[in-house]
Amino acid sequence: MLRVAVAKLAPKQKTVFACAECGHASPKWLGQCPACRKWNTLHEELPPPEERGAPRGFGGVARSARPIPLREVEASEEARLKTGIGELDRVLGGGVVPGSLVLLGGDPGIGKSTLLLAALERLAGAVEGRPILYVTGEESARQVKLRADRLGVGAENLHLFPETDAAKVLHAAQQLEPAALAIDSIQTQYLPELTSAPGTVTQIREVTARLMGYAKTTETPTFLVGHVTKDGAIAGPRVLEHMVDTVLYFEGGGAHPYRVLRAHKNRFGSASEIGVFEMKSRGLAEVQNPSALFLSERPEGAPGSAVAAALSGTRTLLVEVQALVSPTTFGTPRRTALGVDSNRVALLAAVLEKKVGIDILGCDLFVNVAGGLTLDDPAADLATVAALASSFRDRPLDGRTLVLGEVGLAGEVRAVAQSDARLAEAARLGFVRALVPAGNARHAEAPAGFSVEPVETVAEALDRLFP
Ligand code: TYD
Numbered sequence: 001m002l003r004v005a006v007a008k009l010a011p012k013q014k015t016v017f018a019c020a021e022c023g024h025a026s027p028k029w030l031g032q033c034p035a036c037r038k039w040n041t042l043h044e045e046l047p048p049p050e051e052r053g054a055p056r057g058f059g060g061v062a063r064s065a066r067p068i069p070l071r072e073v074e075a076s077e078e079a080r081l082k083t084g085i086g087e088l089d090r091v092l093g094g095g096v097v098p099g100s101l102v103l104l105g106g107d108p109g110i111g112k113s114t115l116l117l118a119a120l121e122r123l124a125g126a127v128e129g130r131p132i133l134y135v136t137g138e139e140s141a142r143q144v145k146l147r148a149d150r151l152g153v154g155a156e157n158l159h160l161f162p163e164t165d166a167a168k169v170l171h172a173a174q175q176l177e178p179a180a181l182a183i184d185s186i187q188t189q190y191l192p193e194l195t196s197a198p199g200t201v202t203q204i205r206e207v208t209a210r211l212m213g214y215a216k217t218t219e220t221p222t223f224l225v226g227h228v229t230k231d232g233a234i235a236g237p238r239v240l241e242h243m244v245d246t247v248l249y250f251e252g253g254g255a256h257p258y259r260v261l262r263a264h265k266n267r268f269g270s271a272s273e274i275g276v277f278e279m280k281s282r283g284l285a286e287v288q289n290p291s292a293l294f295l296s297e298r299p300e301g302a303p304g305s306a307v308a309a310a311l312s313g314t315r316t317l318l319v320e321v322q323a324l325v326s327p328t329t330f331g332t333p334r335r336t337a338l339g340v341d342s343n344r345v346a347l348l349a350a351v352l353e354k355k356v357g358i359d360i361l362g363c364d365l366f367v368n369v370a371g372g373l374t375l376d377d378p379a380a381d382l383a384t385v386a387a388l389a390s391s392f393r394d395r396p397l398d399g400r401t402l403v404l405g406e407v408g409l410a411g412e413v414r415a416v417a418q419s420d421a422r423l424a425e426a427a428r429l430g431f432v433r434a435l436v437p438a439g440n441a442r443h444a445e446a447p448a449g450f451s452v453e454p455v456e457t458v459a460e461a462l463d464r465l466f467p
């Protein structure tokens with residue numbers, strides 16, 4: 001079906017420029033849409049598939065000629081293909097689903113190609129005999145080979161194709177019939193019948209639509225690498241994120257060797273799952289025990305440090321929340337928060353001031369989550385409060401006490417989800433005591449030798465932490 005599409009499209013096609021707002025079509029590009037008067041909304045498009053005599057690749061979902069009862073649709077629990085990289089498989093929801101399109105986004109140099117190559121090597125081992133196709137539009141075959149040697153990648157059935165013409169890529173895929181396809185990166189691919197440059201909205205949308213058609217009709221799991229722009233979005237259209245089944249972001253970097261792989265969207269699994277890797281000289285290593293890692297450099301006995309247990313998908317992570325409270329030297333007090341929402345910090349500081357009577361609002365406040373992690377679990381509230389109070393009072397917290405709870409505006413400590421899983425993780429890492437919201441403590445099943453102390457208010461929690 002697709003071969004027909006590619007062949008028919010080979011001669012130069014007439015394209016149209018359609019307005020993204022109102023759909024008005026113009027034969028040439030215009031700065032302003034003549035119909036709705038919006039500026040900069042015209043994008044080049046291929047004419048509708050009926051007009052060009054091709055099946056529409058978009059969506060590529062198999063169709064039936066009539067509506068059918070849902071009960072009659074045949075679907076077994078999709079047999080997933082395990083990449084063999086545990087952290088990646090978990091983020092994918094237990095392996096990659098046949099025919100799914102997975103977008104891997106991240107800053108340049110973060111390690112997307114490295115991760116992909118390692119995953120393809122493992123896949124190549126798993127699908128024995130069947131080829132795997134890795135298309136690279138950014139690096140030469142030699143460059144990829146050098147990296148492969150460094151990573152110790154050398155599966156016989158791993159095929160490399162340095163190409164940026166998407167039509168040729170699809171053609172090669174149809175010939176080779178790979179068990180998995182990877183495109184590095186989607187921004188380098190273009191269709192020659194479109195006049196727009198590679199990486200433009202039009203090109204990315206059309207190329208992705210074709211790849212999606214290919215993936216769905218042939219049941220080939222397809223990985224796309226996508227670059228991230230300065231403001232953190234995948235370069236190119238947002239529509240890319242809508243079209244694919246799974247969006248994974250590779251984050252971290254800077255001075256940290258740690259990389260966090262985060263599911264941003266997943267049609268086949270949880271979207272809050274994370275995987276942790278460490279970049280080493282010979283590729284990415286999986287981090288089996290991220291809690292231990294995130295706590296490894298904790299300054300024991302230093303004020304301003306508290307440990308929270310945050311849920312991340314199906315996993316509990318112990319993280320260190322650090323705070324520094326210092327008198328404002330002049331002007332308005334500063335509020336800086338890294339890894340936690342700064343509004344949340346302002347709110348917690350106000351609770352400390354009003355409900356506990358700690359005179360903190362006139363001070364500069366700095367809050368940081370160690371290890372470059374981002375926390376959005378409200379269960380870390382009480383740990384943030386404890387860290388702030390600890391720094392303000394210049395008194396360290398006990399290093400083996402976990403602080404758990406969401407903080408409300410009345411200064412109350414509210415129950416959190418899955419407190420038992422959090423306590424179990426803390427016990428595993430050598431913690432012996434936890435302050436737990438009273439609402440949780442009633443049903444808590446404390447691990448052996450672990451003391452659980454229920455608290456109802458922030459004031460009560462601080463009394464227990466600083467006797
Ligand atoms: P790469 O996978 O090329 O990043 P991306 O595809 O996201 O742009 O990774 C590039 C960085 O990773 C580069 O700065 C070097 C580093 N690196 C290592 O530290 N160890 C390795 O084994 C490899 C292959 C890369």
Ligand code: MG
Pocket residue numbers: 112113114138184
């Ligand atoms: Mg790369």
